[in-house]
Amino acid sequence: MKRSKIKIKVNSEWHELTVPNQKTLLEVIRGDLHLTGTKRMCDTGECGSCTVIMDGRAVNSCIVLAVEANGKKITTIEGLSQIGKLHPIQEEFVAKGAIQCGFCTPGMIMTAKALLDQKPAPTEHEVKTAIAGNLCRCTGYIRIVNAILSAAERLRSIQP
Amino acid sequence: MKEFEFLRKDIPRVDAVDKATGSALFTSDLTFPNMLHAKLLRSPHPHARILNIDTRRAEKLPGVRGVITGKDTPYVFGVSHFDQTPLQTEKVRHVGDAVAAVAAIDVATAEAALRLIKVDYEPLPAVFDPIEAMKPGAPLIHQGKERNLVAHSTYDVGNVEEAFRKSDYVFEDHFVTQRVGHVCPEPHNCIAVWDSSGKLTFYYCTQAPDLTRMQLAKALGIPESKVRVITHNVGGGFGSRATSKFSMDFAAIVLARKTGKPVKIEYTREEESIYSTFRHKFIMDIKTGVAKDGMILGRQATIYSDTGAYCDYGPVCTNVAGAMGGMLYRFMNYKFDGYSVYTNLPYGGAMRGLGNPAITYAMETQLSMIAERLKIDPLEVRLKNAVRTGDETASGAVLRSCGLAECLEAVAKKIDWHEKKANPKPNRGLGIACGVHFTGVRLSPGIDADFAGATLIVNDDGSVNLATSCTEIGSGSNTVFAQMTAEVLGIEPGKINVVFGDTENCPMGWGSRASRNTAVGGMAVKLAAEDARNQLLNIVAEKMEIHPNDLEIQKGKISVKGTPSRAMTIAEAVRLNRYRKNGQAIMATAHWDAPSELADKVTGRGNFSFAFSFGAKAIEVEVDARTGKVEIVQVVAAQDVGLAINPLGIECQIEGGVHMGLGYALTEEIMLDPTGRMVNDHLVDYKILTPLDMPPVESIIVEPIDPIGPFGAKGVGEMATIGTTEAISAAIHDAARVWLKDPPFTPEKVWMALKKKEEGSLSSQD
Secondary structure, three states, rough: OEEEEEEEEOOOOOEEEEEEEOEEHHHHHHHHHOOOOOOOOOOOOOOOOOOOEEEEEEEHHHHHHHHHHHHEEEEOHHEEEEEEEOHHHHHHHHHHOOOHHHHHHHHHHHHHHHHHHHHHOOOOOHHHHHOOOOOOOOOOEEEEEEHHHHHHHHHHHHHO | OOOOOOOOOOOOOOOOOOOOHOOEEHHOOOOOOOOEEEEEEOOOOEEEEEEEEOOOHHHHHHOOOEEHHHHOOOEEEEEEEEEEOOOOOOEEEEOOOOEEEEEEEHOOOOOOOOOOOEEEEEEEOOOOOOHHOOOOOOOOOOOOOOOHHEEEEEEEEHHHHHHHHOOOOOEEEEEEEEEOOOOOOOOOOOEEOOOOOOOEEEEEOOHHHHHHHHHHHHHHHOHHHHHHHEOEEOOOOOOOOOOHHHHHHHHHHHHHHHHHHHHEEEEHHHHHHOOOEEEEEEEEEEEEEOOOOOOEEEEEEEEEEEEEEOOHHHHHHHHHHHHOOOEEOOOOOEEEEEEEEEEOOOOOOOOOOHHHHHHEEEEHHHHHHHHHHHHOOHHHHHHEEOOOOOOOOOOOOOOOOOOHHHHHHHHHHHHHHHHHOOOOOOEEEEEEEEEEEEEEOOOOOOOOOOEEEEEEEOOOOOOOOOOOOOOOOOOOOHHHHHHHHHHHHHHHHHHHHEEEEEEEOOOOOOOOEEEEEHHHHHHHHHHHHHHHHHHHHHHHHHHHOOOHHHEEEOOOEEEEOOOOEEEEEEEHHHHHHHHHOOOOEEEEEEEOOOOOOOOOOOOOOOOOOOOOOEEEEEEEEEEOOOOEEEEEEEEEEEEEOOOOOOOHHHHHHHHHHHHHHHHHHOOOOOOOOOOOOOOOOOOOOOOOOOOHOOOOEEEEEEEOOOOOHHHEEOOOHHHHOOHHHHHHHHHHHHOOOOOOOOOOOOOOHHHHHHHHHHHHHHHEEE
């Protein structure tokens, strides 16, 4: 089993690890770094529960190898809120009823964050397209779309 | 309506912040020092005799810590029938039946070890269809179950034959519904830990910790005091976690005992797709007698349910189908025969609505067909027959509150029913359907219990710790309980800390099953809160030398009515009660067993739930005749929930229920190949609706206050999904003049039906 040394920056902290080459970024995040906010649902990139932001892009961490993340900057759900202060996307998810069982929520929020970073004023269709790879079994997505749209509006008013 | 401070309010979920920040713990997030990971070896054959199992090579693989087979798990288990063992010793009965398990230092080692176990099988003839399975000469799957028939549920009310003779028309139709999966986001998982005293702590992602404890203790043959079940947040339930998953649970438990280490098992998505149980396939014949004016005189249903290789909730689902088939309309002649049949397929279980979504789909679709043939408006025929408050239904339910007619009228108005029906657009169609589901249930055969519990302690800062028997599976029950406690005690909901999911620290109850939480769990919470309130008032009354009736509680203060300045905070009252001679904590506990009844053994009738939530859905579709694709234009869903404790939460439940119903109608089906193996066990092939597929959904809450439920509330979750598929089948007919009787209504099926209709009309011209 070949192993490689990697260095990744997760939520503003650098980590140096030696990992088997076939280990996924999701396994490193959950298993080695104990950041369990990122969820495992399908292991094949079909559901979006494990979404993190890698160098500005939303990725399914279950189909990114840890060695591919070498040298990259990664944000997980734990890196989004400051202590005691939620990110506006999180606040809107809470206020708009976009959360039920909560298992898809971290991945959904990270996808929304990557979208709004790139496109501060998305249309409803653009929001739906962005989160089309994030499956939710509880909500029917309606409140999630509303939460992302109203977070976008709030973020625009903060950073015009 | 009475004004409430914290009820009928859109209060955000009390657990939402934790879930939004990723700090909410789920069982799958847990690890323990020295924890091992285990995997199950599953049968590749649908039906085979086990000749030999050789585990020697697996045991020698470095990193393997334990290997077990059926010899190590001599336990018998079942939900309705005791027909399961965790690991098979003599024969396997479906592809995926478990035969061995390995615990190792990591998942990859456990998986590698499975490949080293050699099992010699002698394949046996298999049967994959319930009708075939009942024929003479079909392979026998369980000893002693002739014709593979495991259970027969019946209702025989009034005289259905006479009703058909008196009817102007009798309609008979055949429907088949498909298997669909729960698709819980969090895969099934558990961790078993034994301590040195021989006590098992079982960390389990379940809807029902107390039921699990009872099931495990009984099967293991140990006292229930030796089993503790702990549940954290649950990533979706929908019925799939309403009972122990026997093979997984016992493999972890026995391997943990054997190795002396904590053992975790977590399903892969492939396992989750098929071995988490699913909604059964129903084959249904529905016969309905009506008068010319559309009044239903009698109904008969004969149902064959493919329960798969084991029963689990199969016979319960069939029984529920029978109960719910005699609920919506005022006919009193009803006959039901529901057969649960074994096949060599993976087994089904409880899923949102039990057997209700399937039978309501069939009966409501047939009623739309009847309306069309009699040229009566489908809305009219429903309003004419609808049950009302005070009715006793054919299946024996006493309707203390019923908003069915209101729901029908509300959805019709919102979707502009009459206007759109009068001016149809090309390729567009409208459909309407209704449904009902129970709030907690007591069904034979089953446990004669329908209760939940709550315990609360008022803290010396005026906040409350509330422990409930109801698991928060995402439905919002913790928030509802916080609101109810807040209302009774005059405390902000944010100051109520709700805990659940620990059989040693929470009161007992039957878990989050049967839409029970808000009303049955809520009543226990209300009773406990009222007890605590009385304790608080008595302390203050004693101190102020005044009668407790002259006091009131508001905004964290207990004050003399009319003299608000004479007051004490709840925090002060708690301290006053604690820090004195014979001091006490303010603590209360309550259980509430709903006034429901087991069914009559002869007729099947009984008032099986204390309250029923009715609903209606009106759906507009557009059918593309070239491709057969059905586009959902809009969904309007109304639901009678009794008093709406949290309208926001209810709307969320309705939208999610519609999402699941749309999948049942249009895209979802567990596909099995001719050898009984699931073909589409990935989410890329098993299609649940994405955000891009989701139509606008308008929710309407109807509030006929229930005389028994806490503050007048009833259940919500399961009814939310019922009525969707049947409204769509009617809407497709309205748009394209074809009746489809076998969901999902895929473009292929719609296109084939359109083609057949076209050919039929051509040949009739000849």
